[in-house]
Amino acid sequence: MQIQKSFSQQTVGTLFLVATPIGNLQDMSNRAVTTLSEVDVIAAEDTRHTQLLLNHFDIHTKKTALHEHNWQEKAPLLVQDLLAGQSIAQVSDAGLPSISDPGKELVAQAIAAGIPVVPIPGASAGITALIASGLVPQPFYFHGFLPRKKTEQIQEIQTLAVRPETLIFYEAPHRLKATIANFLEVCGPDRQLVLARELTKRYEEFLRGTTAELLAWFEENQARGEFVLMVSGASPADQKLITAGDADQETDTSDLPVAQAVQALVESGQKPNQAIKQVAKDREMNRQEVYKIYHQIEEDHG
Known part of the structure; x- marks a missing residue:
């Protein structure tokens, strides 16, 4: 102590x-x-x-x-x-x-x-944005920057989007549109978002709306300046929607050949080793066998 x-x-x-x-x-x-x-x-x-x-x-x-x-x-x-x-x-x-x-x-x-x-x-930009956002100010969860790669970012959003707290993120302007598109993919079109731009400066601006509305705004406008992105906490209905989406994602691979099943999971945001492990478990196969099929590795029979 x-x-x-x-x-x-x-x-x-x-x-x-x-x-x-x-x-x-x-x-x-x-x-x-x-x-x-x-x-x-x-x-x-x-x-x-x-x-x-x-x-x-x-x-x-x-x-x-x-x-x-x-x-x-x-x-x-x-x-x-x-x-x-x-x-x-x-x-x-x-x-x-x-x-x-x-x-x-x-x-x-x-x-x-x-x-x-x-x-x-x-x-502090995160707290400054939060108190004027109109979203529930407490409890909140400050995350900072999300991963840059799409698959890693979606995976992170899937983990965070079921939390009941207001979520606070920082994001670079040139990546903001893609990030909101990923939130829409995971959370659906109706989740409430707030963007705070250029806080305390002359061109300070707050954009409040749904994921669909903010993504539509970016179709006609270019992001400029420093942004704080805030996402409303998940309601029980939101949590069910995301959980159901994850379940659908898992069952979608059941009728696919092994290699395609692994690839589908990789494209959904999983890392290759995680996808191989899941397919092997779901089909009661040896993990090494799934690995070889996915990577098209033929056994050497000497």
Whole structure:
């Protein structure tokens, strides 16, 4: 068990996790500005992006880069600096560090080393979008980014779409239409969705409607800017619809030849090994036999 007293006297430095604006610079708190001005070092996801923020608030603190590509080497060095008594502020490009952004690795290492970790709260895109969405705000389930590949994304959506909580996702604009199409495929046309675009900025916009309505909107409009995608929690009827769809998907392969049955499951979102295992189980066949049939491997009779 570990007890942290954030503001007691100590011989080591403090790691501050500082929220930065998600768009509107007026959302920067006085405490955040003071903290960034007083620490020894700012660990930034992108030092060039952070420099723009620092310039606006006339902050001249030294910066260092800490991101997904260098944290394995950099985080231990920062922990050593903290143990030596330096104070460090960690920031992401926007919002809260660690929430679909780099940060959690340094936090975990600092805690393991007995270093105080102090949050400086501020804007978070997911929560900001949720409170204005019109969907049930609690309970909610924050997921962040979905897998990029279609089969993996559909499989993930099938798992998440039966949850009763409001679901919160982040998605890149160029992938948003395909993602909504996948939600329609899994959830049907009537699930309630909300898209929050360019939060806190001049062109902030909320799009509220069904999966079918939002997909139709994308047929005539191009997504621009940063988006938060929110999906209403599954009602009992929604859960039955998705479960029934999964059951139909499984029984659809019963009359197919072995190789085609495996391929159908793969196309529905399963990985090849999972599909082979399921077909072997359903047909009471040896898994290796199904594997050979699917991959057209002939036994070597010498």
